Amino acid sequence: MLILIIAVVSLILQFFLPWWIIAPISFGISFWMARSGKQAFGSAFLAIFLLWIGMGLIHTLPNENILANRVGSMLSLPDTSFNWIIVLLLTGIIGGLASGFSGLSGFYFKEAIKKS
Amino acid sequence: MKIVKAAISGLFAFALIYVLNNKFGDIPPLARFLDPFNGFWANAESKVQDPEKNLTIEGLNGQVEIHFDDQMIPHIFADNDHDLYFAQGYITAKDRLWQMDFQTRFAAGRLSEVVGPKAIELDRYQRRMGMSFGAENMVEVMMKDPEIKAIMNAYSAGVNAYIHSLKSADYPIEFKLLNYEPEDWQPLYSALLLKLMSATLAGGSNEFYMNNILQKYGPEITKNLFPDYPFREDPIIPVGTKWDFDPVNIPQMPAISENKTASNIQTKEKEEGIGSNNWALSGKKTASGYPLLSNDPHLDLTLPAIWYQIQLVSNDMNACGVSIPGSPGIIIGFNKDVAWGVTNVGADVLDWYNIKFKDASKKEYWYDNKWNPVKERIENIKISNGEILTDTVLYTHHGPVVYTSEQRPDNFPKINNIPTGHALKWVAHIGSNDVRTFISLNKAKNYADYRKALTYFSAPAQNFVFASIENDIAITPNGYFPLKWKGQGKFLLDGTDPANDWKGRIPAEHNPTVKNPERNFVSSANQFPSDQSYPYYLNWEYSGYERSHRINKRLSVMTQANVDSLQNLQNDNYSILAENILSTLVSLVDSEKLNASEREGFNIVSQWNKFFDADEIGASIFELWHKNLGLQIWQDEFGDPKTPMRYPSRDRNVELLLNEPDAVWWDNVKTAKKETRADLVNASFKFAIDSLQRKFGPLDSDWAWANLKKTHVPHLAKVAGFGSKFLYNGGSKTSVNATSESNGPSWRMIVALGKDVKAYGVFPGGESGNPGSHYYDDMIDTWSDGKLNELVYLKTKDEKSKRIITSWKLSKK
Numbered sequence: 035m036l037i038l039i040i041a042v043v044s045l046i047l048q049f050f051l052p053w054w055i056i057a058p059i060s061f062g063i064s065f066w067m068a069r070s071g072k073q074a075f076g077s078a079f080l081a082i083f084l085l086w087i088g089m090g091l092i093h094t095l096p097n098e099n100i101l102a103n104r105v106g107s108m109l110s111l112p113d114t115s116f117n118w119i120i121v122l123l124l125t126g127i128i129g130g131l132a133s134g135f136s137g138l139s140g141f142y143f144k145e146a147i148k149k150s
Numbered sequence: 151m152k153i154v155k156a157a158i159s160g161l162f163a164f165a166l167i168y169v170l171n172n173k174f175g176d177i178p179p180l181a182r183f184l185d186p187f188n189g190f191w192a193n194a195e196s197k198v199q200d201p202e203k204n205l206t207i208e209g210l211n212g213q214v215e216i217h218f219d220d221q222m223i224p225h226i227f228a229d230n231d232h233d234l235y236f237a238q239g240y241i242t243a244k245d246r247l248w249q250m251d252f253q254t255r256f257a258a259g260r261l262s263e264v265v266g267p268k269a270i271e272l273d274r275y276q277r278r279m280g281m282s283f284g285a286e287n288m289v290e291v292m293m294k295d296p297e298i299k300a301i302m303n304a305y306s307a308g309v310n311a312y313i314h315s316l317k318s319a320d321y322p323i324e325f326k327l328l329n330y331e332p333e334d335w336q337p338l339y340s341a342l343l344l345k346l347m348s349a350t351l352a353g354g355s356n357e358f359y360m361n362n363i364l365q366k367y368g369p370e371i372t373k374n375l376f377p378d379y380p381f382r383e384d385p386i387i388p389v390g391t392k393w394d395f396d397p398v399n400i401p402q403m404p405a406i407s408e409n410k411t412a413s414n415i416q417t418k419e420k421e422e423g424i425g426s427n428n429w430a431l432s433g434k435k436t437a438s439g440y441p442l443l444s445n446d447p448h449l450d451l452t453l454p455a456i457w458y459q460i461q462l463v464s465n466d467m468n469a470c471g472v473s474i475p476g477s478p479g480i481i482i483g484f485n486k487d488v489a490w491g492v493t494n495v496g497a498d499v500l501d502w503y504n505i506k507f508k509d510a511s512k513k514e515y516w517y518d519n520k521w522n523p524v525k526e527r528i529e530n531i532k533i534s535n536g537e538i539l540t541d542t543v544l545y546t547h548h549g550p551v552v553y554t555s556e557q558r559p560d561n562f563p564k565i566n567n568i569p570t571g572h573a574l575k576w577v578a579h580i581g582s583n584d585v586r587t588f589i590s591l592n593k594a595k596n597y598a599d600y601r602k603a604l605t606y607f608s609a610p611a612q613n614f615v616f617a618s619i620e621n622d623i624a625i626t627p628n629g630y631f632p633l634k635w636k637g638q639g640k641f642l643l644d645g646t647d648p649a650n651d652w653k654g655r656i657p658a659e660h661n662p663t664v665k666n667p668e669r670n671f672v673s674s675a676n677q678f679p680s681d682q683s684y685p686y687y688l689n690w691e692y693s694g695y696e697r698s699h700r701i702n703k704r705l706s707v708m709t710q711a712n713v714d715s716l717q718n719l720q721n722d723n724y725s726i727l728a729e730n731i732l733s734t735l736v737s738l739v740d741s742e743k744l745n746a747s748e749r750e751g752f753n754i755v756s757q758w759n760k761f762f763d764a765d766e767i768g769a770s771i772f773e774l775w776h777k778n779l780g781l782q783i784w785q786d787e788f789g790d791p792k793t794p795m796r797y798p799s800r801d802r803n804v805e806l807l808l809n810e811p812d813a814v815w816w817d818n819v820k821t822a823k824k825e826t827r828a829d830l831v832n833a834s835f836k837f838a839i840d841s842l843q844r845k846f847g848p849l850d851s852d853w854a855w856a857n858l859k860k861t862h863v864p865h866l867a868k869v870a871g872f873g874s875k876f877l878y879n880g881g882s883k884t885s886v887n888a889t890s891e892s893n894g895p896s897w898r899m900i901v902a903l904g905k906d907v908k909a910y911g912v913f914p915g916g917e918s919g920n921p922g923s924h925y926y927d928d929m930i931d932t933w934s935d936g937k938l939n940e941l942v943y944l945k946t947k948d949e950k951s952k953r954i955i956t957s958w959k960l961s962k963k
Binding site: 048049052053054057061086089090092093094096097098099100101102103104105106107108109110121124125128129131132135136138139142143145146 | 152153155156159160162163166167170171180181182184185186187188189190191192193194195196197198323869870871872921922924
């Protein structure tokens with residue numbers, strides 16, 4: 035559930051706002067709903083990992099992956115026609131980490147407030 | 151405890167977001183770059199185009215229709231000139247915005263603003279050479295011509311209308327990589343791009359090296375090794391053509407004109423760069439009875455491609471060809487009545503004057519027997535970290551003093567040929583209205599229009615080839631040629647004596663030209679504009695004669711020519727250089743003293759057909775052989791790092807090899823032994839085989855010429871992955887198809903005039919500047935294979951063509 039909400043809210047807001055909007059979204063929704071640190075990090079990570087990979091696919095498949103393969107070469111990957119998959123995974127992981135750690139701190143902030 | 155946890159995780163998350171959102175050194179802001187909503191993924195264009203598109207744009211006066219063909223080349227139909235050039239700006243920006251921005255910044259010395267401190271010396275250099283100074287002077291002249299002013303402004307408005315329509319997700323990928331935003335276009339930027347052409351094609355100079363040679367070896371040897379007319383030549387204006395004008399007063403060489411300035415800066419051998427060709431055949435030599443015209447301008451190749459193909463149609467014109475992204479009109483192309491093309495002239499339009507300052511303050515300089523004030527131009531170089539570096543350039547009436555001794559940076563190889571304390575006199579600094587030449591050619595109907603158009607052109611001087619449906623052909627080495635005494639500017643000049651100044655220009659109508667010569671064709675390949683009968687002095691050295699000689703030889707025997715015969719000549723890999731020297735080289739090799747692999751290589755190169763085709767092993771051996779021979783002849787005498795000099799030309803090497811077996815230059819003065827011509831020929835042959843062996847292993851097909859040459863097209867900012875792959879093709883600097891590592895034909899075009907004009911063309915790249923587009927490099931294999939695409943030339947906007955894949959309507963808002 036947490037995954038779905040973060041993904042949907044991010045999907046909508048990312049059309050208008052810069053990429054870092056995923057951080058306050060993951061933070062806020064984890065603050066509100068997460069039940070454990072593990073769940074907060076995991077859900078927030080997966081939500082953006084999947085969202086970014088999904089969005090990436092929407093762009094790259096009609097492009098026959100030529101740009102992602104070029105970016106792969108730019109990042110010094112060996113020249114193959116599968117570079118785009120690595121670039122796509124990297125995209126998902128970077129977005130996922132930014133979101134995951136935001137979600138985690140959202141949960142910890144809630145815990146901190148609860149105690150006091 | 152939980153507060154600490156919250157604080158630490160909060161801080162960590164915040165730091166992570168910060169790191170991923172900012173650029174560090176050359177690493178782009180990672181998450182911003184990878185974000186699939188606004189980052190690079192958004193630049194991945196679908197292969198499929200929408201069949202039509204309607205846009206409303208502020209700034210148009212009426213409606214514009216644009217048909218895109220199967221290479222996404224725009225064919226623009228407008229009702230008036232304003233809308234036409236507005237749309238050209240808009241559409242060019244759509245495809246090439248980053249390239250336009252980056253090249254402009256490069257020209258103006260504004261790269262540090264976007265790439266940081268590593269570009270500071272380059273920026274200083276561009277500014278100190280007066281690139282912006284020249285561009286400003288150009289804009290001043292252009293803006294006095296109401297028609298050109300309107301065109302420049304309409305083009306800029308079109309570019310800006312496109313820029314303003316963009317969201318950050320739409321910015322070209324390079325903006326995202328380098329993390330900056332496009333800025334508004336202005337006519338000055340178009341002028342800067344034309345200055346960049348001057349810097350590339352007419353910005354080189356040898357006089358510093360020549361001066362050092364003159365001092366070391368004296369006038370006699372210098373004249374012998376660096377003659378004012380080559381051993382072999384086949385000039386552009388056919389020998390024997392009569393000049394139909396009375397020359398104006400030609401200045402006399404003053405008594406003491408040489409300038410003794412010693413220096414000690416290291417330098418490298420000068421590379422021969424440009425290899426452009428053009429020619430036109432009269433209808434008497436063609437199958438159709440109408441003229442054929444061919445042009446392939448050679449440049450350092452880059453992606454996005456140097457040229458932008460376009461068709462421009464309004465009420466009084468319908469022209470097609472290639473444009474420079476960032477400048478209005480068509481530079482090389484055709485309309486239904488005429489076709490035209492250009493190659494570089496290479497006249498000496500850049501001279502250095504030694505400046506005598508009154509004192510260390512450098513406020514005054516000595517000229518015409520009095521002290522004259524120095525003007526200061528302050529250059530503010532912005533750097534991406536927010537700092538501003540202030541640089542002062544001293545201007546004399548000659549031009550800017552590019553480096554005084556205290557302003558000269560160490561270890562900046564680009565400035566090796568620049569003499570310290572000298573002012574630069576350069577045609578690119580003189581205001582001119584070159585854009586009018588192209589706008590007029592676009593609308594030209596006949597020979598008279600061509601001649602008129604040429605009078606507006608200043609720099610970089612070009613050999614303008616021309617053909618018309620009225621069966622006129624012509625060629626004119628054309629531009630602003632300073633009026634000089636013979637040899638003026640071959641060496642550094644004394645800046646205190648007015649006798650050394652340029653005395654205005656050669657009248658434009660006295661520029662060398664020929665119309666409908668008896669041989670029924672005209673051609674150029676960067677060689678001497680004319681033989682020594684031309685009364686004015688243009689330069690003492692041009693590109694080698696080999697390409698032009700091959701072209702003229704083949705054209706003179708051509709009859710019933712068609713597009714295929716011309717295409718075949720454009721791709722001709724035969725080397726006249728090899729024809730001239732290979733048999734002599736081979737005859738001097740002592741085959742007794744060769745080892746097994748040397749003998750095998752010797753057999754191959756002896757039987758080589760002298761074509762620099764992709765598979766030829768003989769070509770690889772020959773190229774390394776003659777190059778190393780040149781090095782062995784001259785390195786001992788002209789390679790002294792303390793006094794930078796250049797080597798004599800290839801033409802002089804050939805003369806030495808064939809006619810002067812006993813010249814003193816064969817001996818290596820650094821050894822006790824006295825080397826002979828044969829010694830050097832044998833040593834350089836062994837060198838060639840040895841280096842190929844080390845590079846490719848034992849002799850086999852890996853030694854093929856294409857593998858040694860390794861042609862490829864790099865990205866403009868050298869971003870890895872955004873350039874082309876290595877291309878397997880033929881060609882050499884001494885062949886008509888002058889293709890080398892990353893220099894070659896930047897555009898190949900053939901126009902067949904007639905009742906229904908047909909044209910063919912290709913450039914090494916694609917119409918789009920976006921590495922994420924299928925049209926970024928879709929022509930590169932066609933180019934590499936030496937093939938051409940038939941160009942779509944629509945006569946009316948309603949003409950149906952199967953090759954049109956999408957149409958846009960631009961309406962006023």
